[in-house]
Amino acid sequence: MKKIRYLSIILIFALASCGNQTDKKNKVILSETKEASCTNDPGHSYQLYIPAHNLDDQFPLLIVLDPHGEGNKALDKFVQVDSKPEMIMAASNLIQNNFPGYEQAISDLIEDVKSKFPVDRPRVFLAGFSGGARMALSFAGQHKVAGVIACGAFVNDQQLQTIHCPVYGLVGNGDFNFMEYANALLNPKAEEAPKVALNIFDGIHEWPDKLALKQAVQFMEYLPGLASNEERQSWFDQQTLLADSLFKAKSAMAASFIFRNLQILFPTGKENKKLKSKLDEIYSSEAYKKNKNTWIAELQQENKLRKYYMEALASQSLPWWMHEKDVMDMQLADPSYTKKALLKRIQSFWGIVLYSQVNSTLKKNDLMQASHLLQIYTLLEPANPDTWYYRALYAFKNNEDEKVGELLAKADSLGFSDRKRLESDFPGKYWMN
Secondary structure, X not given: OHHHHHHHHHHHHHHHOOOOOOOOOOOOEOOEEEEEEOOOOOOOEEEEEEOOEOOOOOEEEEEEEOOOOOHHHHHHHHOOOOOOOOXXXXXXXXXXXXXXXXXXXXXXXXXXHHHHOOEEXXXXXXXXXXXXXXXXXXXXXXXXXXXXXXXXXOOOHHHHOOOOOOEEEEEEOOOOOHHHHHHHHHOOOOOOOOOEEEEEEOOOOOOOOHHHHHHHHHHHHOOEOOEOHHHHHHHHHHHHHHHHHHHHOOOHHHHHHHHHHHHHHOOOHHHHHHHHHHHHHHHOOHHHHHXXXXXXXXXXXXXXXXXXXXXXXXXXXXXXXXXXXXXXXXXXXXXXXXXXXXXXXXXXXHHHHHHHHHHHHHHOOOHHHHHHHHHHHHHHOOOOHHHHHHHHHHHHHOOOHHHHHHHHHHHHHOOOOOHHHHHHHOOHHHOOO
């Protein structure tokens, strides 16, 4: 698994260095990043990037959905420093997790950008992270879009029946949603013609880094009709050479990712026949079987650990959790330990389960259980702003008014920014500036 992670990083850097570099010289209008608002809904603002262009140029549109509605942060991940993608990009500041009417809001955003900027109208792509990815996938199941980049949350079999566009999945090897992506490769039909593209980066449940996102955008740029035949053929040749080198280095799983993803870009013709031949060779190799068996064993272990820790949340004391954390931290610090990605997924799992259970107990006013869970939450995720927000909410419900302001200030200092949630949970005197 360590070798796979290392080679996947090489893969990202190698692929990111390739791609169609559009000549930006002699453009009449310079590139621009700014904030705009929907004409039909002035409260729906969005961060916008427009490439350098001439008056008659048109570009694909990429709509970006952040789970917290942080459009500026999300857009920054996609706008590259070295070579900005040849797409107009709009990241919503309004749409976030549990946003009511998000489908209509996405439609409004698409139409607003189309009406104001030089969009090649049929070529609309969506990208999202976590809850943003789930909203993007749901929207694609109901509306015609050109493609979806899903980060940190993935499409399921039922959704695949309704989505009729390419889906590119990006996930960190330490993401608690890693299983959703791995199952797409390990189910009995995984070695048939792929419906989704996949890439794994070295990280946790977070927006991927710029290089990984650049690779995802490049994948969309090389779909039939977007790039010239010459550019697509050059891309195909580069990727097959890279995959061949990975396969020779015994990283068969990483090589299979490249060939599988290329099958989506080249679904017919001599290129597709070549890809099938390459994949048949990989799937029958001992290196691939070994890689796959390692994945299966780790996922089985992860399932057992998840069940074990779910039961422990209700039954084990804070000192027990301190010991578990210390042991895991030592393993992660050990250079020879080979299952670090698995441990990171378990730690991420702790965080999401505690977030959910603390929220549930506070809504039920089960303050005794909330107190127990908050002690564990603070131990395991002391830098998470939600930890301190929930501690403030507990103090408020427990009539410890003198603590509330200080705890909310701590949450604010760590990045808590959900004003609507704050206004709903607390009276006005506690609102942050």
